[in-house]
Amino acid sequence: MLPKITAICLAIIVSVSLAIYIELRFAHAPLMLGNTEHTLSIKRGMSVKGVAALLKEQNILSEIQSKQFLLWVKINKADKKLKAGTYLLSGKLTPDQLMNKLVIGDVAQYAITIIEGQTFADFLEKLKQHPAIFQTLEKLSEKEILTLLDAPYPYLEGIFFPDTYYFPDQTQDITLLKLAYQTMQRHLTMAWEKRAEILAIHTPYEALILASIIEKEGQLSVERPLISGVFHRRLAKNMRLQADPTVLYGLGNKTKNITKADLKMDNPFNTYVYPNLPPSPIALPGLDAIEAALHPDNGEALYFVAKGDGSHYFSANLNEHNKAVQKYQLQQPAQGVLSE
Known part of the structure; x- marks a missing residue:
């Protein structure tokens, strides 16, 4: 009788050991997904x-592997720990x-990039x-979005920080707006404290508004404090800023050559007509432009004109500026601050 019981026990032990061995081999053998990236979307519940x-x-x-996977998950008591989300599966995953991956929620990360100088409308699109x-x-509405952001500003333009933001699948748009807004608030607060x-x-x-104009005017980082200095001196002297990008913003950012009629347009963003800063930023400024707005150059220039290569010629008086316009713009309307 004893030998028979022993034989049965041995058979059971062998069977269990074989099952465990097969399961372990399956669990740690690559799935051989190849170079193709697979997307797996697990829904809640x-x-x-x-x-x-x-x-x-x-x-x-x-089919056999799916049953083995089900058993492996249960053996590891992870059957109630799998998290919903979209997963990217690639390479020799076991x-x-x-x-x-499913237990820790290592979901696919997507990205969206806001480029310096783009508008809120660009970001929203x-x-x-x-x-x-x-x-x-x-x-x-704009007011409703501002309320959701808890933003103490009158407009959405300019209050989101240009950067690349990473997020999982099906993240709400308002979540990304909050992240970009809070990032801008953090950078702006730190920069303002060191102004x-x-x-x-x-x-x-006001620093954000000025930074947005500098962002649109200055392609070269080294020139942005110089451009900022011009605008600060004009503001201090009660001179109109006469910045072309503000005119274009008032026109809906249309790509066109600015005409004399545009410069006379009755629009609060037309800094050829209205003194001081426009009512809101005209774009999403980056940190470089914000720093320039808060650390202007201490020179004497009151004018600048585009030279056609991305740089500008800066002048301290109107006579010198008009000569620069003739030289670099060839009778065309100057890009940047014009004569008052």
Whole structure:
């Protein structure tokens, strides 16, 4: 009797050991997904059986492998720990690594980039067009969005920091707006605290407005403090800024050569007509432009004109400026601050 029981026990031990061995081999053997990147989207509430079935359906696992995966997840007591989201599967991923990826929620990361000098409208259009972003802002007014952001500003223009932001699939557009807004607030606050002692602007929001104009005027980083100096001196002398980008913004940022009629247009963004700063930023300024707005050059220039190569010629008086316009603009309207 004893030998028979011993034989049965041995058979069971061998069977269990073989099953464990097979399962371990499966769990740690590469799935051989090749060079093709697979996307796996797990919905909220999906069971581990549903995940295994989805892996089979998408040909990531065979039918036998999907059953083995289900068993491996249960052996590791991870069946209630798998997280919803979109996952990118590539390379020689093993079933054990796949399970861990789903447990820790290592979801696919998408990106959206805001470029310095773009407008809020440009940013909003990028948000609308991105397939991984969940849309919530479509029917909201500017005032309603500002309320959601808890932003103490009258306009959305200029208050979002240009950068690349990473996010998981189906992130809400308002979440990304909040992130870009909070990032701008942090940079602006730090820059304002370290501002130069004597400035012609009085609030961080005015700094943001001026920075947006500098962002559009100056292509070269080295020139931005010089451009800032011109604007600060003009503000201090109650001279109109006469900045072409503000005129273009008032025209809806149309790509065109500015005409004399445009310069006389009755629009609060027309700094050839209205004194002081425009009512809001005209673009999304980067940190370099913000720093320039708060640390202007201490020179004497009151004018500048584009030389056609991305740089500018700076003048301290109107006579010198008019000669520079003749030389560099060849009878064409000057780009930048014109004569008053």
